[in-house]
Amino acid sequence: MKSGRTGRRPGSSQSDNWLHLAVRYLARWDRTVAQVEQFLRDKGASPAQAKQTIGRLSDLRYLNDRAYAERWVESRLARRPMGRERLKAELQAKGIADTVAxxxxxxxxxxxxxxxxxxxxxxxxxxxxxxxxxxxALRLLRQWGFEEETIDRMIGALIEREESGA
Structure with a gap:
């Protein structure tokens, strides 16, 4: 039987309850450390409880920002090609550290x-x-985070095709 905001089960420790709650959250979707920490804090965990729970999740290999970032980038590129800048900005928005991204x-x-x-x-x-x-095309390529040199070459080729009537 559960009680309270944390879904606490009788006879279990508070840290076990935070772990159980976080595992249920991770079961729904792949998450970053920052996302799990925010979830736990929103549910009422103290910073120390959230940190301890994240440590346990990492030890159990349920949580790994590097693996998450690699899977996310591959998936994102398969669905919508984009440049480094956009990929990095989206990973940063998910709480991934610069070096990991x-x-x-x-x-x-x-x-x-x-x-x-x-x-x-x-x-x-x-x-x-x-x-x-x-x-x-210029706006689109900039919005999707491609490097300026790449954009210049692509726009140059596009203009050449237009001028040649292709």
């Missing part, structure tokens, strides 16, 4: 041509709409 992105993009990703991004967008103007 950089490592996951570097690993996922190893051997991947950013121009090929940019072409995929433009092609996907053009399939949903009419042709993109160079200005629309």
């Amino acid at each position: 950089d490592g996951a992105i570097q690993e996922a993009l190893r051997g991947v041509d950013e121009e090929a990703l940019a072409r995929r991004a433009l092609k996907a967008r053009q399939q949903r709409r009419q042709r993109l103007t160079p200005i629309q």
